[in-house]
Amino acid sequence: MQNLGFLFAVLPALRRLYKGQELQNVCQRNLAYFNSNPVLALPIIGASLRLEEKKSCGSELIMEVEEFKSALAGPCAAMGDSFFWGTVRPLAAIIAVWLAFTGRWWSVPLFLVLYNVPAIGLRLYGFIQGYRRDYKIVDNLQRWRLSDLAYRLRAILVMVLGGFSAWIAFSSLESARQSTMWGWLAVPCVVLAGSFVRRGLSSLVMLIGLVILLWIGLHLCTSLRL
């Protein structure tokens, strides 16, 4: 829960706007349950600050600040988690991993740049836009079309995963001095492993199983040759 973090972020502004008992009431309100995506929480913080400012000047609000916050937190969490953690991060990571496997050290800063440029950019821009547009930030969130963009980026992610699998299969078989024709079996193997994952088998258990199978296979081959 990020309610204490939310209050920590807005407290300096609240202390300027309110005093005494009023400040206590506002702080209690801002301590209400809040849970959202860390990137898309910033437009909510910006808009909430603007609304608190308006309220402190005596303006009538069409929707209370806490109602606005709780109404936006869920959709922003869903959009942000899906876009940043479900799409941008895996895409940046697979590009970096591919480069890391080829021994390029700059894959690490590249990963940080690929993820953080949109994330930090949207944090800053979202906060400013939230503060400028208060309720109307909802229009901005719709206009950004993060869900559509995430879908397109996921298509690129899957394509990169396919390319990476092909490259790792080819290079591993070459380094093991085996025929690269075996590499065509990688796709059915991945599909089979995927079906195990869908049935609830964790990748950790699969990995341990793989090591045990390799070890048994190795010893079987050795004993058969003997």
Add this chain to the structure above:
Amino acid sequence: MMSGFPYCMAFLASLVAGLDRTAVFQLMISRPIVAAPMTGWLLGDSTTGLQIGAFLELLWLGRIPVGASIPPDDTQVAIGSTCLAITQYPGAPIPLTAFAILCLLVALPFGKVGEFFDRVARRLNGNLWVRAERAIDGGRYRALTWLHLQGACHFGLASVLTFGVILLGGLLSLRILVPLLSCDLAVMLPWLRLGVPMVGVAACLCTVNFRPAIWVYCSSFLVIYGLLQIFG
């Protein structure tokens, strides 16, 4: 005598990356692809760290910490296995990459412990809410800042404790496994290099929310593999 300096540096990396994971900034320093090379660089071997980070990142590529779900602590697994690989490497004839993968496999199950410590930190942070309400009632607004920092400290402490468990468990497991597997590791290496990423790719394909994922994946694989076969 074994120097404690590498462990102190790994401990520092564990704290910084652990804080980045949940409580502070979330700049993705906590991701294995960053945390492992960073630890490796601090311990004087960033290449091993990069290899471990790449394998681990692939393995948990599709894991998303959505809502109340707590995934295994991949950050501390990355730091712990890098620390183990660099400090415990027995030398030839075991290849360093094979030993690094063994350290990763040994550290992975202990990553589950991170879930427990993370849950404890979240429970402690849940209590901060009540204390924050009391501080507001008493007009002690500075206490709110301290309570917020205390919440971050709980996550930092959980990370460091997870790192400790991974390190101790890893040291004990390596003592048993290294004599058992030392002869086979070199032969198993190319197959592990192929198998570990494939498991990660399969897990990621299952979690990615894209309906024609399997068809796009297969097409992409076939085109690239075909090109590699022709021009490779």
